[in-house]
Amino acid sequence: MTIQLNALNKTYIGPSNKVCALFDTTLTFTDHSFNIVVGKSGCGKTTLLRLLSGLEPPSSGTIEFGSIMPKIGFVFQEPRLMPWLTVSENISFSSKKNSAKNSAISTANIATLLATLGLSNFSNVYPAQLSGGMAQRVSLGRTLFQNPDIILMDEPFSALDYFTRRSLQETLLALFQKERKTIIFVTHDVEEAILLGERILIMQNGNVTADIPVPISYPRDLSAPSVINLRKQVLTGIE
Amino acid sequence: MKHWKNGFILPLMLLSFWWLLTKYEVFSAYLLPSPQATMKVFWQLCQDGTLGRHLYVSLTRVFAGFFCACLAALPLGIICGRSRYFSTFCWPTLEFVRHVPPLASIPLIILWFGIDEASKLVIIFLASFFPLFLNTYSGVKNCDQKLLEVGSSLHFTSWQKARYIQLPAALPAITVGLQLSLGYSWRALIGAELIAASSGIGYMILDAEQMSRPDVVLVGILCIGIVGSLIDWLFINVTQKLMPWQENSRNQV
Numbered sequence: 001m002t003i004q005l006n007a008l009n010k011t012y013i014g015p016s017n018k019v020c021a022l023f024d025t026t027l028t029f030t031d032h033s034f035n036i037v038v039g040k041s042g043c044g045k046t047t048l049l050r051l052l053s054g055l056e057p058p059s060s061g062t063i064e065f066g067s068i069m070p071k072i073g074f075v076f077q078e079p080r081l082m083p084w085l086t087v088s089e090n091i092s093f094s095s096k097k098n099s100a101k102n103s104a105i106s107t108a109n110i111a112t113l114l115a116t117l118g119l120s121n122f123s124n125v126y127p128a129q130l131s132g133g134m135a136q137r138v139s140l141g142r143t144l145f146q147n148p149d150i151i152l153m154d155e156p157f158s159a160l161d162y163f164t165r166r167s168l169q170e171t172l173l174a175l176f177q178k179e180r181k182t183i184i185f186v187t188h189d190v191e192e193a194i195l196l197g198e199r200i201l202i203m204q205n206g207n208v209t210a211d212i213p214v215p216i217s218y219p220r221d222l223s224a225p226s227v228i229n230l231r232k233q234v235l236t237g238i239e
Numbered sequence: 240m241k242h243w244k245n246g247f248i249l250p251l252m253l254l255s256f257w258w259l260l261t262k263y264e265v266f267s268a269y270l271l272p273s274p275q276a277t278m279k280v281f282w283q284l285c286q287d288g289t290l291g292r293h294l295y296v297s298l299t300r301v302f303a304g305f306f307c308a309c310l311a312a313l314p315l316g317i318i319c320g321r322s323r324y325f326s327t328f329c330w331p332t333l334e335f336v337r338h339v340p341p342l343a344s345i346p347l348i349i350l351w352f353g354i355d356e357a358s359k360l361v362i363i364f365l366a367s368f369f370p371l372f373l374n375t376y377s378g379v380k381n382c383d384q385k386l387l388e389v390g391s392s393l394h395f396t397s398w399q400k401a402r403y404i405q406l407p408a409a410l411p412a413i414t415v416g417l418q419l420s421l422g423y424s425w426r427a428l429i430g431a432e433l434i435a436a437s438s439g440i441g442y443m444i445l446d447a448e449q450m451s452r453p454d455v456v457l458v459g460i461l462c463i464g465i466v467g468s469l470i471d472w473l474f475i476n477v478t479q480k481l482m483p484w485q486e487n488s489r490n491q492v
Contacts, residue, residue, distance in 0.1 A: 053392055054391075055388060055391055055392060072392075073392075074392035076385070076388075076389070076392075078385065080385050080386060080388070080389045082386065082389075082404070082407065082408075083408075083484050084407045084408075084410065084482070084484045085484075093389075093393065093403075094393045096395075096399065096403045097393060097394065097395050097396070097399055126483070126484040127484075128484065146393065
């Protein structure tokens with residue numbers, strides 16, 4: 001399912017000023033692709049995701065998803081888990097919106113997700129008892145439980161330590177290679193962008209200034225010459 | 240709970256001080272009966288069933304008033320917390336009523352509701368309504384916007400967000416409101432039983448005052464304090480069982 005953004009604009013109107021967070025953006029995201037949006041803080045990356053998810057309306061322009069509205073999942077920067085629900089209840093949180101629940105399928109899905117995300121031993125634990133990495137895994141599980149067509153991820157691993165971040169990046173990559181869902185992943189970490197993306201979009205001041213395809217197979221070695229070249233290209237684009 | 244014994248030190252000190260005051264007759268026994276005399280009266284009132292009867296009547300009144308306050312304050316707090324229009328509509332009126340002490344309204348309450356149980360219920364209701372209403376209101380209103388955004392990202396309807404996010408998130412605040420409200424109902428009891436009561440702990444105290452029985456007054460006061468504390472303790476234990484995530488938040492994996 002292709003996502004087409006046509007002359008998308010978003011302006012936030014404050015009490016004394018106007019901030020143009022996204023300016024005249026026209027873009028296409030192809031089906032089953034891993035897209036990375038990279039840029040400095042305040043360049044409009046998160047705004048782009050919020051508009052795509054429908055959390056905010058654009059000031060002007062349109063977003064086209066094709067003939068059928070796809071299911072969109074959102075992984076936030078913070079885990080945003082419901083403190084009163086256990087890990088498995090948080091994962092299946094989206095099932096609350098369906099009046100007719102298929103509990104057998106739900107239970108099987110939860111068990112599979114818990115195993116995939118390495119949380120099998122923590123299904124009955126409350127979020128306050130989890131570490132940051134575990135909580136973010138649950139947050140990812142909550143999004144995957146919806147079986148979305150498109151996954152939007154807003155710097156989901158930015159608050160985690162290096163080792164937890166690497167482990168979650170590997171989990172995400174394995175999930176992408178297995179299910180090939182369309183992912184739009186926002187980050188300010190160039191290394192993360194290079195390790196994960198099939199396509200890297202560079203944003204500056206509310207504009208997409210570069211669109212770099214990444215024809216390097218997974219897993220990527222950061223010391224390989226092609227990856228080093230790509231890194232230089234991305235860094236030059238940002239600076 | 241490791242230092243629970245600490246809580247008994249001050250009451251024991253006060254009891255000893257009371258005993259010393261009466262032993263050395265600092266005040267006359269008519270003004271301040273000794274702990275032994277008070278205990279003796281307490282035992283007598285227990286044995287002849289007087290205390291139990293009064294306590295039962297008072298507890299029935301407190302719980303009936305508290306229940307009515309819950310029925311009104313919980314839905315109103317939730318609606319005001321969710322609707323800016325409704326909260327601005329109700330707020331000036333509620334603010335006015337909140338600042339009028341229930342005791343100041345007793346003459347009008349008697350005039351409108353008579354001297355039967357209804358007037359006592361109204362006083363307990365007025366005393367316990369606002370702690371619960373305000374806590375429910377602020378709990379619902381101050382729900383973490385980030386959690387509500389999760390509901391939006393999952394395409395929850397407004398009702399689903401209220402049911403599955405705002406209400407559970409407000410539960411700790413609502414529980415505090417219920418706890419305060421229950422305490423206020425108990426405190427309003429004497430005021431309620433000032434109105435032509437023929438039974439209840441408040442009546443027992445007022446009757447003892449007229450009969451010049453300070454020992455019975457002390458038994459009544461101690462009874463109110465002890466029963467109030469027991470209800471509070473019971474309430475905290477029940478709510479802890481109902482909200483296990485509050486307790487578990489202290490033990491990180």
